[in-house]
Amino acid sequence: MMQPLPGFRDFLPPSCAARNALFACWRETCRRYGFVEWDGPILEPTELFQKKSGPEIVAQLFNFTDKGGREVTLRPELTPTLARVVATHEREFRKPFKWFSIAQCFRYEKQQRGRLREHFQLNCDILGDASPAAEAELIALAIDLLRAFRFTEKEVVVRLSDREFWTDLLRAHSVPEERWSDLLSVIDKSEREPRDKTAAQLGSVAGPVLEVLDGGGRSEKLEQLVDALRLRGLADFVKIDLSIVRGLAYYTGVVFEVFDRSGTFRAIAGGGRYDNLIGQLSDGAVGLPAVGFAMGDVVLGEMIAAVPAARERMTKLVLNAQALDLYLVIAKEERRPDAVRQLQSLREAGWRVDYPLTPTKVGKQFQIAEAFGAKATLLYGDEWPSVKMKTLATREELLLPNEDLFTHIQRTWSH
Amino acid sequence: MMQPLPGFRDFLPPSCAARNALFACWRETCRRYGFVEWDGPILEPTELFQKKSGPEIVAQLFNFTDKGGREVTLRPELTPTLARVVATHEREFRKPFKWFSIAQCFRYEKQQRGRLREHFQLNCDILGDASPAAEAELIALAIDLLRAFRFTEKEVVVRLSDREFWTDLLRAHSVPEERWSDLLSVIDKSEREPRDKTAAQLGSVAGPVLEVLDGGGRSEKLEQLVDALRLRGLADFVKIDLSIVRGLAYYTGVVFEVFDRSGTFRAIAGGGRYDNLIGQLSDGAVGLPAVGFAMGDVVLGEMIAAVPAARERMTKLVLNAQALDLYLVIAKEERRPDAVRQLQSLREAGWRVDYPLTPTKVGKQFQIAEAFGAKATLLYGDEWPSVKMKTLATREELLLPNEDLFTHIQRTWSH
Numbered sequence: 001m002m003q004p005l006p007g008f009r010d011f012l013p014p015s016c017a018a019r020n021a022l023f024a025c026w027r028e029t030c031r032r033y034g035f036v037e038w039d040g041p042i043l044e045p046t047e048l049f050q051k052k053s054g055p056e057i058v059a060q061l062f063n064f065t066d067k068g069g070r071e072v073t074l075r076p077e078l079t080p081t082l083a084r085v086v087a088t089h090e091r092e093f094r095k096p097f098k099w100f101s102i103a104q105c106f107r108y109e110k111q112q113r114g115r116l117r118e119h120f121q122l123n124c125d126i127l128g129d130a131s132p133a134a135e136a137e138l139i140a141l142a143i144d145l146l147r148a149f150r151f152t153e154k155e156v157v158v159r160l161s162d163r164e165f166w167t168d169l170l171r172a173h174s175v176p177e178e179r180w181s182d183l184l185s186v187i188d189k190s191e192r193e194p195r196d197k198t199a200a201q202l203g204s205v206a207g208p209v210l211e212v213l214d215g216g217g218r219s220e221k222l223e224q225l226v227d228a229l230r231l232r233g234l235a236d237f238v239k240i241d242l243s244i245v246r247g248l249a250y251y252t253g254v255v256f257e258v259f260d261r262s263g264t265f266r267a268i269a270g271g272g273r274y275d276n277l278i279g280q281l282s283d284g285a286v287g288l289p290a291v292g293f294a295m296g297d298v299v300l301g302e303m304i305a306a307v308p309a310a311r312e313r314m315t316k317l318v319l320n321a322q323a324l325d326l327y328l329v330i331a332k333e334e335r336r337p338d339a340v341r342q343l344q345s346l347r348e349a350g351w352r353v354d355y356p357l358t359p360t361k362v363g364k365q366f367q368i369a370e371a372f373g374a375k376a377t378l379l380y381g382d383e384w385p386s387v388k389m390k391t392l393a394t395r396e397e398l399l400l401p402n403e404d405l406f407t408h409i410q411r412t413w414s415h
Numbered sequence: 416m417m418q419p420l421p422g423f424r425d426f427l428p429p430s431c432a433a434r435n436a437l438f439a440c441w442r443e444t445c446r447r448y449g450f451v452e453w454d455g456p457i458l459e460p461t462e463l464f465q466k467k468s469g470p471e472i473v474a475q476l477f478n479f480t481d482k483g484g485r486e487v488t489l490r491p492e493l494t495p496t497l498a499r500v501v502a503t504h505e506r507e508f509r510k511p512f513k514w515f516s517i518a519q520c521f522r523y524e525k526q527q528r529g530r531l532r533e534h535f536q537l538n539c540d541i542l543g544d545a546s547p548a549a550e551a552e553l554i555a556l557a558i559d560l561l562r563a564f565r566f567t568e569k570e571v572v573v574r575l576s577d578r579e580f581w582t583d584l585l586r587a588h589s590v591p592e593e594r595w596s597d598l599l600s601v602i603d604k605s606e607r608e609p610r611d612k613t614a615a616q617l618g619s620v621a622g623p624v625l626e627v628l629d630g631g632g633r634s635e636k637l638e639q640l641v642d643a644l645r646l647r648g649l650a651d652f653v654k655i656d657l658s659i660v661r662g663l664a665y666y667t668g669v670v671f672e673v674f675d676r677s678g679t680f681r682a683i684a685g686g687g688r689y690d691n692l693i694g695q696l697s698d699g700a701v702g703l704p705a706v707g708f709a710m711g712d713v714v715l716g717e718m719i720a721a722v723p724a725a726r727e728r729m730t731k732l733v734l735n736a737q738a739l740d741l742y743l744v745i746a747k748e749e750r751r752p753d754a755v756r757q758l759q760s761l762r763e764a765g766w767r768v769d770y771p772l773t774p775t776k777v778g779k780q781f782q783i784a785e786a787f788g789a790k791a792t793l794l795y796g797d798e799w800p801s802v803k804m805k806t807l808a809t810r811e812e813l814l815l816p817n818e819d820l821f822t823h824i825q826r827t828w829s830h
Contacts, residue, residue, distance in 0.1 A: 012504055013514065032766065034768065044420065062481075093427075234759075347447045347448065348559075
């Protein structure tokens with residue numbers, strides 16, 4: 001009773017401030033790229049995910065039957081909802097859509113490091129543009145989302161691949177289409193398996209596939225994508241790696257995953273092109289090419305904690321988000337009504353101001369002001385109708401007639 | 416399949432921007448009052464709510480059995496979670512806690528106007544302070560949350576009551592404690608019932624209770640609370656109304672509800688003092704007096720839409736949140752690489768910038784720039800290495816060498 005459910009997090013004020021700082025950073029970066037925010041329901045019909053997600057996701061659905069007998073699921077990912085929403089509202093917006101969302105997602109599985117039963121996921125998608133420019137724009141955003149936390153090309157890398165490269169190869173070797181999904185899954189796992197096991201599973205196409213996995217493959221499409229990112233000064237962040245396939249069933253072209261260079265963590269983000277999903281979901285009524293990615297808060301949070309520059313920036317953001325501007329020190333209880341009156345005006349002027357609700361020793365009030373990160377205290381005591389303002393960082397004190405307080409603060413602090 | 420589940424909302428970009436503007440306004444106002452943000456899990460053990468919530472909430476729980484056989488519930492309210500969290504982490508924070516949260520909450524019931532199956536709720540609580548100053552501080556916050564949306568005392572009113580007033584009265588008339596809850600519920604509903612029906616249900620205490628309901632009651636505690644709010648200039652927003660009791664079982668003292676004066680909408684917010692809940696939840700280990708309220712996004716949204724000043728402010732916030740700073744118009748495709756290079760630098764400088772991913776007619780590019788609310792366009796064409804900057808509001812045009820672009824924009828726009 002005194003603990004949250006396994007795999008669910010309580011966000012106490014410091015961790016909530018960190019979470020919000022992360023969200024704010026995500027939002028700000030997406031907005032710089034001209035992306036607008038949307039959101040869908042946390043609960044959806046189970047059917048929506050069974051049809052469109054990869055087998056790993058379906059096996060771990062957080063699904064149940066609701067009181068009305070509906071089969072429903074706490075969303076494991078956002079893309080099927082995006083497809084549903086866009087198929088319905090496609091005509092209301094100018095294409096291409098550049099949409100992002102910060103969505104809590106759920107899975108029912110055993111807890112592991114970096115994998116809880118809930119996490120928050122940033123989803124960024126460009127819909128209605130089939131050009132390679134959309135991939136470049138999206139991957140540039142993924143990189144800038146990491147740079148916003150002070151990560152450099154020394155810490156993170158985007159591994160680029162192309163599903164179409166593989167399906168072209170399988171088609172060229174006359175592999176029947178119903179075997180593609182199994183073979184793609186073998187390729188996806190090849191990095192963590194001995195070569196002979198992979199070869200056995202690949203059967204007749206073992207030769208050409210292994211040649212590519214051993215570095216003998218070339219994709220002009222991916223090389224052009226790297227060039228497009230070079231134009232933006234971001235080429236050092238990316239690397240062509242054809243062994244990436246990604247588990248989700250709906251990808252159709254370029255796919256990518258973002259990793260830390262040290263190989264300590266799970267993928268920070270992943271995505272790709274999924275040109276058929278919206279058409280499938282709308283039974284062909286609306287066909288929109290699409291490319292998107294997701295980035296989770298848990299692995300990113302672990303990365304931030306592990307990289308000093310990122311951690312430092314996050315600490316600063318958290319402190320700024322939580323700090324007060326002013327703390328009112330009531331040194332004489334007779335002055336309380338005067339302090340409360342000014343409290344209200346100071347807050348109305350937009351400052352973050354707190355004060356002791358009940359009589360409190362002056363020394364303790366100063367401690368509270370420090371603990372809450374107040375920039376300055378205002379002391380209401382014998383000096384009234386003047387107020388003593390103390391800047392806590394410098395210990396500077398200044399006696400101000402109470403009616404001059406506002407202009408003084410407004411003038412000294414950039415708001 | 417193409418619709419969300421009944422009672423759940425899709426947030427398309429305009430409604431998501433409105434939701435975010437509402438959240439931002441809530442956050443900003445709470446922070447001015449020195450409140451810090453926290454959050455709990457969206458899913459909790461059902462037991463947490465069965466024990467502590469009022470009968471209306473328990474009847475409408477969105478509960479189910481998870482795959483591990485646990486009885487779980489999509490949270491209907493945040494207060495039991497707050498009590499759980501605070502009982503566990505009480506020693507880690509300085510008292511009083513001034514905490515707020517913006518939490519999605521759920522209920523399973525038939526949909527009605529202003530009541531969906533999910534909504535977002537702002538919760539604000541002060542814990543660890545039993546003084547009347549805490550009530551004044553909290554109600555002032557509730558009022559300023561409404562003033563932040565430009566509501567005035569002409570549109571909204573906080574109705575103040577006190578459960579202790581009623582329990583004192585029942586005790587004075589020797590009503591046994593096990594009957595209090597039923598009688599409080601009769602008092603709560605009295606406004607919507609004929610007097611004789613209420614009288615019959617009240618039985619032996621009908622006389623003294625009706626006298627109060629007809630205006631014959633006086634509460635010194637509430638009068639002092641009004642005085643405390645008068646000190647802050649907020650007395651016109653409040654009204655003593657002893658007929659308010661509130662359904663939740665855990666309230667112990669002052670209770671209040673916020674309504675629109677026209678009586679068109681459901682309660683915008685409601686709350687009160689609940690001094691025993693945290694003690695009960697921790698089996699007496701941690702006793703913390705508490706006072707809090709919740710404000711939902713649905714009724715508030717309807718109110719904002721209905722009041723011109725509020726609607727106007729919201730429209731402005733939504734436009735600001737969605738607008739671009741710059742749109743790059745590519746008039747000559749040869750200039751695309753130059754434009755993309757500057758795109759990257761402009762975004763890195765913090766501006767919101769977009770551009771056409773694929774070749775697009777110049778006229779259409781200007782239309783897109785207008786549609787996305789860009790402040791200015793930068794035209795890349797024959798003028799290169801100069802760029803033509805056009806301020807869309809004034810139609811002013813300026814030819815700038817591309818290397819001067821940054822200093823010019825930085826200088827003209829306050830960022």
